[in-house]
Amino acid sequence: MAGRLGAKRVVASDYPSETVLGPLRDNLQRGMVHRVAAQRVTVQGHAWGALDDDLSTRDRHAFDRVMAADVLWMPWQHDNLRRSVDHFLARDGEARAWIIGALHTGRANMALFLDHEELRGLGLEVEHIWERHCHGAEREWKQVREDDDGNRKRWLVIIVLKRT
Template identity: 30%
Template sequence: MAEDNRDDDLNTGDLFKDPEGFYPEEPKPTYAEYRTLSGLDLRLRLVGSHPLYGYLLWNAGRTTSEHLERNADKLVAGKDVLEIGAAAGLPSIISAINGARTVVMTDYPDPDLVNNMRQNADAAAPFISQGSRLHVAGYKWGAETDEIRSFLPEPSAGFDLLIMADVIYSHREHQNLISTMQRTLKRSADAVALVFFTPYQPWLLPKTEKFFPLAEENGFTVTKIFQKVLDKVLFENDPGDETLRRTVFAYELRWAPDRLLH
């Protein structure tokens, strides 16, 4: 009687194994260097590639960080700080270095982005001011804020400072960003949201700027504090006015007087 070789007949070998190089190699993380005004050298890990541009150290993030350091006594020291759309989290780290009481670094709740923020927070730990607490969390703009407020010493009070660097380019998210501001910014005359941005697509600047009248309609005052032309563009091969693509526009948003808690 012949031996049953059915198992041999079904042995497909490497038929269903993807050939080497079939899938593109996952881009490796890159790093960006940043020297603080006080002379500290920070090395920030950037995700290798991501549709939300977590692999970049944005111009507005750099400019915001410089502004925070120059004005640390007024804006940061002893304050509770929330960064929205943090990517590598440089402004959050600068806030923690300069004596913020609480810092919550957030970006979209994607594991790669959150893990990258956490690694940067851990790497910055030796530089963080004693008494400062730096936390990392995933957060989708417009969603409930219970988790990010839970890091506060007084969760019901809200944050003294919101950092929003290069986030309003996403026009469809304007209302969600404002909703997050309403839920998280302390109802105090001193509380402020910093909204810094660069028009990387200059022809869309009027659409981007619609964020500000929308914020006013929702209870905030808007003050432009400066604009700064940087030495280099972030995306060298992009079209449009180069000067605008090198410019960071800086705004402060505060609660309108009639929206404050008295």
């Protein structure tokens, strides 16, 4: 969508495996009806925290927006994810990272990503955080909330990070 809306450059990234990247490339190609937009959109693999790959060495602090969806379900990868967000996000007061995760794996997993000291150590802080229902209703984020399993699966958490 960013490519179609005029972004100068878009890198769609996922785990560096052709099994994952091939379908991503195919989906983007089908969705890019405008040739110009397609030239600005690339697909590249990146393993969170691995900051010595081609993408990482070329694009350190290169993006004014970093968007990551469905990435908070593996708490053992949160340190690596935070490092990658810091690495790619521009060192600019206007730069923002949007992190979106579904509550299907529980609030505790998400809350671990929000470690204030870990974020602060990377020069990041939470600007906004809220919950959005699949039907559009919004509410404040709560680390602890009585959700039944069926209802919890209908909510997303949206986190906006900015530079400190």
